[in-house]
Amino acid sequence: MAKGILFIVFFIPGVFAASLSWAASSYSHSKTLYQKESIYQTLRVCQEGTVLELFGGRTCFSALDKAEPYRHVLEYTGMMIMGTAYVENPKTALLIGLGGGTVANYLRKYYPNLKITVVELDKTVLECSQKFFDFKTGENMKVVIQDGRRFLMKDKDKYDIIFLDAYYGDYIPFHLLTKEFLSIVKEHVQNNGIVVSNTWSSQKLYERESATYEDVFGHFDSYLGNKSGNRIIITSGNGEKSDESSLRSCMVKTQDNMRYKELNLPDIFDNTYDRNLMWPKDTQILTDDYAPVNTLVDQ
Numbered sequence: 195m196a197k198g199i200l201f202i203v204f205f206i207p208g209v210f211a212a213s214l215s216w217a218a219s220s221y222s223h224s225k226t227l228y229q230k231e232s233i234y235q236t237l238r239v240c241q242e243g244t245v246l247e248l249f250g251g252r253t254c255f256s257a258l259d260k261a262e263p264y265r266h267v268l269e270y271t272g273m274m275i276m277g278t279a280y281v282e283n284p285k286t287a288l289l290i291g292l293g294g295g296t297v298a299n300y301l302r303k304y305y306p307n308l309k310i311t312v313v314e315l316d317k318t319v320l321e322c323s324q325k326f327f328d329f330k331t332g333e334n335m336k337v338v339i340q341d342g343r344r345f346l347m348k349d350k351d352k353y354d355i356i357f358l359d360a361y362y363g364d365y366i367p368f369h370l371l372t373k374e375f376l377s378i379v380k381e382h383v384q385n386n387g388i389v390v391s392n393t394w395s396s397q398k399l400y401e402r403e404s405a406t407y408e409d410v411f412g413h414f415d416s417y418l419g420n421k422s423g424n425r426i427i428i429t430s431g432n433g434e435k436s437d438e439s440s441l442r443s444c445m446v447k448t449q450d451n452m453r454y455k456e457l458n459l460p461d462i463f464d465n466t467y468d469r470n471l472m473w474p475k476d477t478q479i480l481t482d483d484y485a486p487v488n489t490l491v492d493q
Contacts, residue, residue: 232318256294290342295329383431416468
């Protein structure tokens with residue numbers, strides 16, 4: 195990812211971009227270990243074999259294999275880790291949205307000195323992650339219970355990497371996807387930092403997101419999931435552009451340096467890099483006044 199990394203991940207209660215097909219099949223065959231109504235959603239922890247799944251409604255937004263705790267059960271979390279290839283020597287991380295803590299725990303394993311702040315809207319999600327998904331707070335892992343946008347509006351810090359991963363059901367809450375919101379995010383990214391966003395690949399939302407990200411950040415890279423409908427957008431704070439060959443070289447270098455055991459970044463890159471990134475030039479951007487995100491997902 196670059197020099198010094200800040201990971202900002204936006205996770206809205208019960209909504210990680212997980213494959214709906216995964217959610218449906220897992221929910222129907224697994225054993226329910228826990229269920230609670232939070233003020234935002236119905237949270238449920240289910241188990242099938244050695245895998246624990248965290249559901250918000252019928253959507254599985256986080257999963258943990260107790261036999262292989264650092265394995266990325268859901269495709270999108272492994273894709274998000276590609277962001278680490280864009281920067282070097284991460285120092286700080288901000289994750290807005292926690293879920294089961296998959297990304298946070300993975301960062302802590304491979305970047306033990308990384309200072310991570312997690313912003314999570316639903317305190318019951320934090321309780322679930324601590325009770326069932328091996329998430330622990332500590333000196334380098336702080337959790338703030340607050341809405342991601344509200345947090346950034348008050349926060350004065352800048353970060354090396356920002357992960358955006360907030361969903362409500364199967365779509366991103368509109369106030370976390372508009373030009374105005376992304377402009378706030380950009381203000382919190384170091385010049386050599388990056389933003390990593392987990393979104394859907396549905397056509398109309400893909401086009402609107404693309405137009406909006408370009409309007410705010412300029413160039414960005416796009417990655418499309420093979421096992422899910424997830425799309426990962428990665429963009430730099432300074433708008434710098436790298437070609438496919440250079441990006442892959444960064445993946446190889448990071449893989450060699452970090453020696454990720456559970457992931458192979460060059461393979462993920464080869465299988466998900468969006469080589470046909472395009473959208474109509476007259477595509478309307480998403481704004482606080484007009485962002486019908488929920489109606490675009492199925493189009």
